Amino acid sequence: MVELSPGFTLIDGQPCTELNVRDRGLAYGDGLFETLRVAQGRIPLLEQHLARLSRGADRLHIACDTRLLAQELSQLALQLGGGILKLILTRGDGQRGYALPKPQRPRRIVQVAALPAYPPAHAEQGVCLYPCATRLGQQPLLAGIKHLNRLEQVLARAEWDDPAYAEGLVCDQQGAPVECTVSNLFLRYQGGWLTPALDQCGVQGVMRDYLCTQLDAVGQPVGVRPVTQAELLASSEVFCCNSVFGVWPVIGLGSQQWSIGPHTRQAQALAQQVLL
Amino acid sequence: MVELSPGFTLIDGQPCTELNVRDRGLAYGDGLFETLRVAQGRIPLLEQHLARLSRGADRLHIACDTRLLAQELSQLALQLGGGILKLILTRGDGQRGYALPKPQRPRRIVQVAALPAYPPAHAEQGVCLYPCATRLGQQPLLAGIKHLNRLEQVLARAEWDDPAYAEGLVCDQQGAPVECTVSNLFLRYQGGWLTPALDQCGVQGVMRDYLCTQLDAVGQPVGVRPVTQAELLASSEVFCCNSVFGVWPVIGLGSQQWSIGPHTRQAQALAQQVLL
Numbered sequence: 413m414v415e416l417s418p419g420f421t422l423i424d425g426q427p428c429t430e431l432n433v434r435d436r437g438l439a440y441g442d443g444l445f446e447t448l449r450v451a452q453g454r455i456p457l458l459e460q461h462l463a464r465l466s467r468g469a470d471r472l473h474i475a476c477d478t479r480l481l482a483q484e485l486s487q488l489a490l491q492l493g494g495g496i497l498k499l500i501l502t503r504g505d506g507q508r509g510y511a512l513p514k515p516q517r518p519r520r521i522v523q524v525a526a527l528p529a530y531p532p533a534h535a536e537q538g539v540c541l542y543p544c545a546t547r548l549g550q551q552p553l554l555a556g557i558k559h560l561n562r563l564e565q566v567l568a569r570a571e572w573d574d575p576a577y578a579e580g581l582v583c584d585q586q587g588a589p590v591e592c593t594v595s596n597l598f599l600r601y602q603g604g605w606l607t608p609a610l611d612q613c614g615v616q617g618v619m620r621d622y623l624c625t626q627l628d629a630v631g632q633p634v635g636v637r638p639v640t641q642a643e644l645l646a647s648s649e650v651f652c653c654n655s656v657f658g659v660w661p662v663i664g665l666g667s668q669q670w671s672i673g674p675h676t677r678q679a680q681a682l683a684q685q686v687l688l
Numbered sequence: 689m690v691e692l693s694p695g696f697t698l699i700d701g702q703p704c705t706e707l708n709v710r711d712r713g714l715a716y717g718d719g720l721f722e723t724l725r726v727a728q729g730r731i732p733l734l735e736q737h738l739a740r741l742s743r744g745a746d747r748l749h750i751a752c753d754t755r756l757l758a759q760e761l762s763q764l765a766l767q768l769g770g771g772i773l774k775l776i777l778t779r780g781d782g783q784r785g786y787a788l789p790k791p792q793r794p795r796r797i798v799q800v801a802a803l804p805a806y807p808p809a810h811a812e813q814g815v816c817l818y819p820c821a822t823r824l825g826q827q828p829l830l831a832g833i834k835h836l837n838r839l840e841q842v843l844a845r846a847e848w849d850d851p852a853y854a855e856g857l858v859c860d861q862q863g864a865p866v867e868c869t870v871s872n873l874f875l876r877y878q879g880g881w882l883t884p885a886l887d888q889c890g891v892q893g894v895m896r897d898y899l900c901t902q903l904d905a906v907g908q909p910v911g912v913r914p915v916t917q918a919e920l921l922a923s924s925e926v927f928c929c930n931s932v933f934g935v936w937p938v939i940g941l942g943s944q945q946w947s948i949g950p951h952t953r954q955a956q957a958l959a960q961q962v963l964l
Contacts, residue, residue: 422707430706431714433697433797438707438776440838441717447784473846496784500714503842508723508772508801510845510869521709525784527911529931550890551825552841561837562716562786563748566779567829569786570749585826593786613825674763 416492420524422437425484435519437502440510441560443518444468448497449527449656449687450489455497456686457655458482458672465501468557474503474518481520488522496525496656500560530578530657535680538663538672539578539652541592544568548584548613556616569593579652581665584613589644592652595660596620598634600649600675605634619655626682632675649673651680658683693770696800703758710841711795713778717836719794724773725803725932725963726765729867731773732962733931734758736894741777744833748780750794757796764798772801772932776836804907806854806933811956814939814948815835815854817868820844824860824889832892845869854895855928860889865920868928871936872896874910876925876951881910895931895959901912902958927956934959 421429436442446461455461462478469476481499488497504517546568568582579592590608591597596617599606605627610616621640624634644650650662650670659680661672697705712718722737731737738754745752757775764773778881812840822844844858855868866884867873872893875882881903886892900910920926926938926946935956937948 419710423709426715427764429709431709432800433699433776434695434705435707435714436842438711438714438778439721439836440842441836442839444843445715500709502714502773508774508804510841512842512846528784530783546829548823549827549830551840553822554825554839559839560715560717561839563718563830563835563837565786566712566716566718566788569746570788625786637695 416488416524418495418524418526422522423486424520428533429461431521432498432505434505434507435502436504436506436513436521437500437560439506441504442475442506443500443560444472445501445560446466446499447656448485448499450492450495450497451688452492453490455485455489457618457622458485460622460653464558464616464618465499468559471503471553471557472503472559473512474501475516476501476518484520484522488524495527498523498525499560502560520685528656534578534660535658538661539577540664541565541652541662542572542577542580543666544571544580544582544593546571546582547587548582548590550585550612552612555613556610558615565593578660585642586685589639589641590614595652595654595657596600598651598653598679599639599644599647600673601643601647605632605665605675606639606643607634607636609637617654619630619658621661622686623679623682630678632678649676651676653683655687658687692764692798692800694771694802698760698764698798700796702943707797708781710781711778711834712780712782712789712933713776713795715782717838718748718782719750719776719778719836720748721777721834721836722775724761724775726768726771726773727964729766729769731761731765733894733898734761736898737931740834740892740894741775744835745777747829747833748779748835749788750777751792752777752794760796760798764800767846768800768955771803772802774799778836787936804932805831810854811934815928816852816940817938818848818853818856819942820847820856820858820869822847823863824858824866826861826888828888831889832886832921834891841869854936859917863917865915865917866890871928871930872927874899874927874955875915875920875923876949877919877923881908881951882919883910884915885913885914893930895934898962899929899955899958901956906954908954925952927952929955929959931963934963
């Protein structure tokens with residue numbers, strides 16, 4: 413059995429770390445990705461990750477064999493035990509030009525990485541958000557899916573270097589809060605949960621969707637709609653979430669401060685249950 | 689001397705067609721590109737291409753050694769004689785996550801291709817534009833530069849397959865014409881030239897800028913401002929241009945038809961002069 417150290421990569425099922433330069437993932441960001449947490453040889457929320465990938469593949473007209481991917485990822489997870497698997501699905505090689513290649517031979521790339529070493533304080537004592545000036549463009553055709561065109565996130569993340577900020581808040585062109593650079597946003601507003609709608613921009617995180625379902629099941633339904641900066645600032649609790657770190661309570665944004673409330677701890681516990 | 693057949697590739701100056709999968713060009717479309725026409729061993733508008741690349745590199749905080757690039761491209765052009773060189777500049781390898789790698793080691797990739805075999809009729813008798821439903825997102829941070837996040841162009845180009853359409857018209861979120869999928873748009877409107885402003889979306893083509901300068905020099909200044917669909921339809925002449933094919937007169941868009949006028953032929957002659 414091959415030892416799965418960080419950097420180990422499968423391309424179309426074969427161990428390999430080199431890619432043909434004609435791949436359209438490089439040329440145009442023409443593809444999708446998923447970042448999968450591996451714990452105890454399993455991938456929490458694997459089905460939801462593959463469902464999002466499949467939605468993205470439909471949107472981009474890329475064939476996506478989710479059964480094959482589920483099999484390959486599950487087997488790698490078993491070998492890995494704990495860590496991160498990053499899956500990239502590209503449209504495969506192209507010739508010059510944007511027109512879709514015929515036939516298309518999509519390429520799957522799976523990279524092994526270690527679990528990020530986040531300070532435990534992020535989850536326990538909460539995090540401060542950097543208020544990113546980079547705003548997301550409105551593009552309903554690409555909103556919600558996890559495609560490889562991520563320069564907006566690169567520019568937003570490049571705005572700060574101070575480790576006092578664990579995450580950054582990113583708004584849309586009108587200045588309305590949408591998400592964080594690698595996670596989604598939940599607000600406790602007027603006695604209920606709210607999370608920004610993601611039909612114009614942003615990535616629809618699998619942990620966000622999971623929490624919406626789970627919170628609903630415990631009688632705490634989550635409203636999904638556009639959210640204003642004023643509503644964010646008037647919220648009593650705020651958290652960000654993704655499928656790698658779960659839930660981080662948000663305690664600061666600029667001069668604004670929040671305390672960590674019981675509703676956030678409830679959501680955090682729900683996330684922890686599925687991530688373990 | 690190495691024979692430069694289509695597909696020949698230099699990565700950081702070395703013949704090679706394989707790329708490390710950790711390159712952020714693949715992961716996030718984190719880079720820029722230029723498509724350069726080579727004729728008689730020279731690259732027309734090389735300086736303008738490298739100036740645009742340099743503007744993009746500034747915008748994305750990627751180091752860009754234009755002197756080295758000019759040297760490498762010029763030497764390849766001499767060997768190639770005629771064809772296309774595609775230059776990709778990426779941020780180089782990354783670890784997991786959007787944060788900029790430290791240190792950054794940008795990677796340059798130069799690929800050789802043949803000149804596209806466009807039918808001569810495109811330039812002589814004009815082309816019809818497909819009216820793309822895909823609209824460009826508003827993103828001033830990325831507008832004008834030629835970055836690797838090109839899913840909008842991929843989706844727009846995927847809308848038609850009929851060779852009756854040589855190009856497609858792409859509008860912004862409000863439905864205002866911005867550009868074509870691989871070229872810029874000029875309109876003869878109320879006795880003068882107009883080209884859409886590209887400060888919110890679109891790619892600032894080097895041929896567009898060249899023609900603006902040249903047309904100005906012959907007493908035909910080009911207005912640069914947002915353009916409406918109504919203005920496009922009310923125009924007396926329309927053309928699209930880029931640095932590979934020069935100028936194609938536009939003779940149709942949906943049910944709208946234009947004839948090819950003398951002003952378009954003048955612009956076409958100016959483009960031809962520099963491309964030869």
